[in-house]
Amino acid sequence: MPNANVKKVLIVGGGIGGLSTAIALGKIGIETEIIELKQKWEVYGVGIFQPPNSLRALDEIGVADKCMELGYNFDGMAYCDSQGNQFAEPQAPKIDGYPGLNVISRRTLHDILFEEAKSVGTKFRMGTTVAAIYQEEDQAQVKLTEGSMVTADLVIGSDGQNSKVRDLMFGPIEQEYVGQAVWRYTLPRMENIKNSILYYGPNAKAGLVPMSEDEMYLLLTTSEPGNPRMPEDQLDQLLRDRLADFGGQVAEAREQIVDPNEVVYRPIFSFILPSPWYKGRVLLIGDASHCTAPHLGQGASLAIEDAVVLSELIQQGLSVPQLLSAFIDRRYERCCMLVENCHQLVKWEFLEWEGKLPEDANFAKFSYETLAKMNEAI
Numbered sequence: 001m002p003n004a005n006v007k008k009v010l011i012v013g014g015g016i017g018g019l020s021t022a023i024a025l026g027k028i029g030i031e032t033e034i035i036e037l038k039q040k041w042e043v044y045g046v047g048i049f050q051p052p053n054s055l056r057a058l059d060e061i062g063v064a065d066k067c068m069e070l071g072y073n074f075d076g077m078a079y080c081d082s083q084g085n086q087f088a089e090p091q092a093p094k095i096d097g098y099p100g101l102n103v104i105s106r107r108t109l110h111d112i113l114f115e116e117a118k119s120v121g122t123k124f125r126m127g128t129t130v131a132a133i134y135q136e137e138d139q140a141q142v143k144l145t146e147g148s149m150v151t152a153d154l155v156i157g158s159d160g161q162n163s164k165v166r167d168l169m170f171g172p173i174e175q176e177y178v179g180q181a182v183w184r185y186t187l188p189r190m191e192n193i194k195n196s197i198l199y200y201g202p203n204a205k206a207g208l209v210p211m212s213e214d215e216m217y218l219l220l221t222t223s224e225p226g227n228p229r230m231p232e233d234q235l236d237q238l239l240r241d242r243l244a245d246f247g248g249q250v251a252e253a254r255e256q257i258v259d260p261n262e263v264v265y266r267p268i269f270s271f272i273l274p275s276p277w278y279k280g281r282v283l284l285i286g287d288a289s290h291c292t293a294p295h296l297g298q299g300a301s302l303a304i305e306d307a308v309v310l311s312e313l314i315q316q317g318l319s320v321p322q323l324l325s326a327f328i329d330r331r332y333e334r335c336c337m338l339v340e341n342c343h344q345l346v347k348w349e350f351l352e353w354e355g356k357l358p359e360d361a362n363f364a365k366f367s368y369e370t371l372a373k374m375n376e377a378i
């Protein structure tokens with residue numbers, strides 16, 4: 001046992017952060033149990049970016065190779081205008097031994113993480129959540145909605161953006177809707193889509209992103225003032241309408257958007273919970289405490305890093321208060337920097353769409369500088 005103070009950990013939420021935590025802790029001999037609100041796993045099918053720092057963290061928990069094998073990796077991104085004329089193709093900042101970017105289907109990633117979590121002995125309870133958390137001096141007692149009680153040395157709230165654990169511990173918080181939404185749609189990979197290509201349109205940004213030998217996905221970031229509720233049965237038409245200004249391969253891909261059920265539409269929120277992200281024996285990780293605009297493909301990367309750092313600190317044999325305090329010291333500034341820089345990219349996109357982008361605002365340079373900072377040791 002690496003730490004006599006932490007023998008059993010209850011993880012609320014079995015998304016990317018929760019599963020990664022279960023793997024990281026299970027591998028060092030800690031008993032873990034995940035409680036997941038959904039009755040059965042439902043993971044939507046588009047892809048997810050895994051920059052080098054994400055792969056490095058996935059390596060720590062033993063699954064990076066599998067992600068690269070089942071995903072699609074490459075070194076640079078291409079930047080084009082709305083008609084597909086390329087104006088930049090910088091090499092992404094790298095970490096030795098990893099590609100500039102790996103992209104993988106979210107479902108495939110979930111399967112990899114779930115199988116690994118099972119293999120290290122994680123227990124799962126589906127279709128339930130936390131009703132109350134009682135903090136005692138040397139343990140936490142967690143009452144589940146179905147009535148049972150679970151005792152744990154540490155409770156991890158990895159239940160995402162609208163975290164119930166966060167509500168119970170800290171009360172409601174304000175989440176900033178940034179005014180944008182992202183539309184995504186999975187398509188067969190076009191033969192010449194071999195790296196991620198971003199297309200800057202007059203009032204939207206599109207992308208074509210390979211995520212396996214056979215599949216790619218289209219993404220579109222749009223301004224959606226007021227966070228409107230989109231009619232689900234018209235999502236395909238609404239996405240096609242918003243792609244009308246794009247030419248080249250985006251226009252070709254647009255013709256294949258025919259099923260409203262396959263459109264994944266997400267409004268974008270951004271917030272950082274003020275430090276500290278813990279109370280007593282309860283720690284929030286992932287989107288529950290730091291939710292970023294997805295402009296650098298880093299939200300899940302941060303959640304996986306959280307899992308790795310937590311495991312490292314537990315192995316130092318610290319007491320629970322010491323390790324939670326050390327966790328915040330390691331994570332807070334890094335997560336704030338990332339969330340703020342992604343928000344800066346959002347603001348620049350709005351300025352660009354209004355024709356008011358300052359001359360010194362350089363998307364590719366700022367993005368790559370931020371990604372290079374994320375490649376620094378965690």
Ligand SMILES: Cc1cc2nc3c(=O)[nH]c(=O)nc-3n(C[C@H](O)[C@H](O)[C@H](O)COP(=O)(O)OP(=O)(O)OC[C@H]3O[C@@H](n4cnc5c(N)ncnc54)[C@H](O)[C@@H]3O)c2cc1C
Binds near residue numbers: 015036159296297
């Ligand atoms: C449009 C878009 C694109 C993105 N692209 C990328 C990308 O390319 N790369 C990247 O790294 N990140 C990306 N992200 C961010 C990434 O998806 C999130 O940061 C990541 O999923 C956070 O992981 P998490 O485990 O904290 O939360 P989640 O993945 O949201 O998982 C939360 C889990 O908790 C469960 N849950 C919820 N409530 C409860 C409850 N009360 N009790 C029990 N269980 C509960 C949920 O069902 C879910 O299983 C993107 C986000 C968006 C919106």
